Amino acid sequence: MTATAEAGAPVSAPPPPAEDDAIATRGLTKRFRGGQVAVADLDLTVPRGSVFGFLGPNGSGKTTTIRMLLGLISPTTGSHTLLGTPMPDGWATALPKVGSLIEGPAFHPHLSGEANLRRCDAADRTADPRTSRRRIGDALERVGLTAAAGKRYKNYSLGMKQRLGIAAALLRHRELLILDEPTNGLDPQGTREVRTLIREIAADGTTVFVSSHLLAEIEQVCTHVAVMRTGRLVTQGALDELRAGTGARIRVDTPDTGTANGVLTGLGLTDVRGSRGEISAELGELPPERVCADLVGAGVAVRGLAVVRPSLEDMFVELTGEGFDVDG
Structure with missing residues (x-):
């Protein structure tokens, strides 16, 4: 339950x-x-x-x-x-x-x-x-x-x-x-x-x-x-x-963040965030191998790709809008 x-x-x-x-x-x-x-x-x-x-x-x-x-x-x-x-x-x-x-x-x-x-x-x-x-x-x-x-x-x-x-x-x-x-x-x-x-x-x-x-x-x-x-x-x-329930994110290590942004948005992924050398988005129900294939197909140089599952701390912050002591 x-x-x-x-x-x-x-x-x-x-x-x-x-x-x-x-x-x-x-x-x-x-x-x-x-x-x-x-x-x-x-x-x-x-x-x-x-x-x-x-x-x-x-x-x-x-x-x-x-x-x-x-x-x-x-x-x-x-x-x-x-x-x-x-x-x-x-x-x-x-x-x-x-x-x-x-x-x-x-x-x-x-x-x-x-x-x-x-x-x-x-x-x-x-x-x-x-x-x-x-x-x-x-x-x-x-x-x-x-x-x-x-x-x-x-x-x-x-x-x-x-x-x-x-x-x-x-x-x-x-x-x-x-x-x-x-x-x-x-x-x-x-x-x-x-x-x-x-x-x-x-x-x-x-x-x-x-x-x-x-x-x-x-x-x-x-x-x-x-x-x-x-x-x-x-x-x-x-x-x-x-x-x-909090959703996993896909994180891509690439120098082509502009092109990657377009691919991820085109796939319908949400909360796309980019910085120098890295871009990430909410993965939703889309298989990560599909995302990787579309990125490579679009000519994006993918140096690394990872699916990041939310931690218990992430879950708590999302539910309450605040955190508490996670180390002691």
Whole structure:
């Protein structure tokens, strides 16, 4: 499903929640004291099995939404389901199947990674203590921290701390994993570690819901995205479908930009832009090989030709007329 809206306006009404949705919200709204609206009329649909990027600038309502999803705060109005179970009546059924890491991990600094996980596991009254050692070992192995299990948490790198937080969320099998800004503050190596881990978790069949303000990072791991702006949903859907909606451009490297302009215009391409040594246009439905053949047939010296697909940043700018932090 793909839905879009003008900036500041809600998307059109979605279909009712389905059992195969990992997350579905309908009209979810949070209004704080003083009338401040943090999230307004949110209709969000997260398919099972997806890696879902929940995007928006800082302050756009992402963390507030996650807190409502997990029952950490109550919505003012609206409803939602987790793994097909209506909330809040289904907390006892759904939450054991959901792992989360919200606003960074918090562990005892003087305990080892393994000892911290033992504390987390012991706090879960639904977990079988007889299998605790195996679960902790499996979780550490899954996030690549087996060799550092005995190391004190305070001596972990930022990337290791994030991975331990994810390990705590994975002490039991989870059908849904919710991560709030999992790469926030990490160096490039730590970011790559978390990104690889997300891919591995998703490959095992877990739906991963990742909140972030870093477009470039999310673009590398997500199958679906939703974009928030000032508490409202701007767009959501499969990433490939959203990119296709913004259209690809064809870019030609040539010294004959004048002649090339005439060819591209004659083919019906729009938004033709030329500069010294290069010309580009919206490709539309025309095959790029047809464009190349017509350019060569008209005597244009084609030194290079490329089809440029819009990035997630391009898509966001086109939808909202503005950008946000794409690097950190």
